[in-house]
Amino acid sequence: MIKVLFNTPNQNLSGGPPTHLFMLERALRNHVQVVPYEYGRKSDNETVWQKIFGRFRDLITTRRILLKNDVDIIHHNSAFDPRAIVRDVPLVWLAKRFKKPIFIKIHGSMPEAFTTESKIVTRCRNYVLKYATGFGVLSYAEKNEFEDEFPETKGKMHVVKNILKDTFYNVERKESERPSVLFVSRFIKRKGVFDLLNAIPYVLEQKPSANFTFVGDGPDAAEFDRCVAAMDLQTNVKRLSAVTNTETSTYYSSAWVFAFPTHFPEGMPMVIAEAMAAGVPIVTTPTRFSRSYMKEGKHCLFTKYGDVHSIADAILTLLSDSELRVSLSEANRELSRTFSEVAVSREFTSIYKSILSIDTKYHGYTIVHTPNPTQHEEYV
Structure with a gap:
């Protein structure tokens, strides 16, 4: 041996x-x-x-x-x-x-x-x-x-x-009643957190009941909270500073879309891989990881770096198409098995x-x- x-x-x-x-x-x-x-x-x-x-x-x-x-x-x-x-x-x-x-x-x-x-x-x-x-x-x-x-x-x-932890493979998908978008990451601008925040008003124009849950903390978290208040988005946006893996799995279970418009090259962002294992449809930028493993329209929808309208359009596409969400969910779970x-x-x-x-x-x-x-x- x-x-x-x-x-x-x-x-x-x-x-x-x-x-x-x-x-x-x-x-x-x-x-x-x-x-x-x-x-x-x-x-x-x-x-x-x-x-x-x-x-x-x-x-x-x-x-x-x-x-x-x-x-x-x-x-x-x-x-x-x-x-x-x-x-x-x-x-x-x-x-x-x-x-x-x-x-x-x-x-x-x-x-x-x-x-x-x-x-x-x-x-x-x-x-x-x-x-x-x-x-x-x-x-x-x-x-x-x-x-x-x-x-x-x-x-x-x-x-x-x-x-990947078994916790995420075992997530049972059950979408929330209201359209929901999930972001999980450390709160720094280059993770795309403010790009996603600025895309929300455009999404709400067509999906006014949509909920956006942001999970994480970091040096830009306080600025994010101030922006949410200044944009009067408290009804549709909530931020959780820290949650356990079990709690995160609950959010993966109910999310219609996982959005991660990062600016980093990202070799293997664990949040994307975890969302993939949980079967969540994904909106992300063409990072090293996503370009290597994920196909546009099969595993995710790609968005342009820093393009607020591109992010909003991709989210709206998924929120409006339940068949596409199911298709992406199934393909992501199949792909994630290679990370066991x-x-x-x-x-x-x-x-x-x-x-x-x-x-x-x-x-x-x-x-x-x-x-x-x-x-x-x-x-x-």
Whole structure:
């Protein structure tokens, strides 16, 4: 059985660690032997020196684990931004030193990591891209971006998924009596929350009884509340600052439409995936994730970035067409099955096996080109 050194995040971070990582670790134990390790910040307010000495301690601890356990591959959960890239260089060096292949799952990539003018970050980035054995990204669009910008990563990039909780698969659809639109996200402008708010008056012109529920909190929440009052929309709009997964499932159950007009590239926005699993018809922008997995008119309706009228038109189309809502709901639930624990853990196991089919050389690892086990048609 393959033995995997698996990176788990610290549980003391604000908001808690991403639950999908612990779900993946648990699911992987059905297919591989998992050895957990920590490499990363331990609190939200670490000083520069705490970061430096903290990662040095992590490196020493990881070295001890590698000496004690003859692992086959290292699975590191990270991001592709300047800070994460610099942080990960020592770990990639350690993997190279021990001649262990290292697979880095990227949970988000920032444009500045592609175009940085910092010589230090550029050298660190190039080192990680050269000596990491494989990378996991959350969409085919993101994979293409990496391979276009860094041709040396071709053959190293794998498209992976995050696991969805069973809670959302088990949602029983029962639309509310009044037309209802749901938004769930952190309240920052680039998530499209104000675009959706400004689209509401146009929707109400044709659907005056429509309800809009906004779930979330964040730096722009207070401004949002002021805008709702200034626009005199209190009758049709309510905001809930925080709800449990069970409560969120209730809103997914009754919503006619899930609207998420984000401006971010969004590798895999969990709220979209959760709405998909719950069978909610979706209105969203053409993000990395939606372009990779969702078809216009089959799984969602696309809207233009920042276009209030486009958002209103897409919402009105769904509110006025019950057959289309049912069709999108059924297609989304079918698509969401590929994000289950069983499906995702099997895909990761296949990726580990493909990486372990490489030729080991003194300077690192050369990939033997094998089919990407998660590849399927990309919708563009």
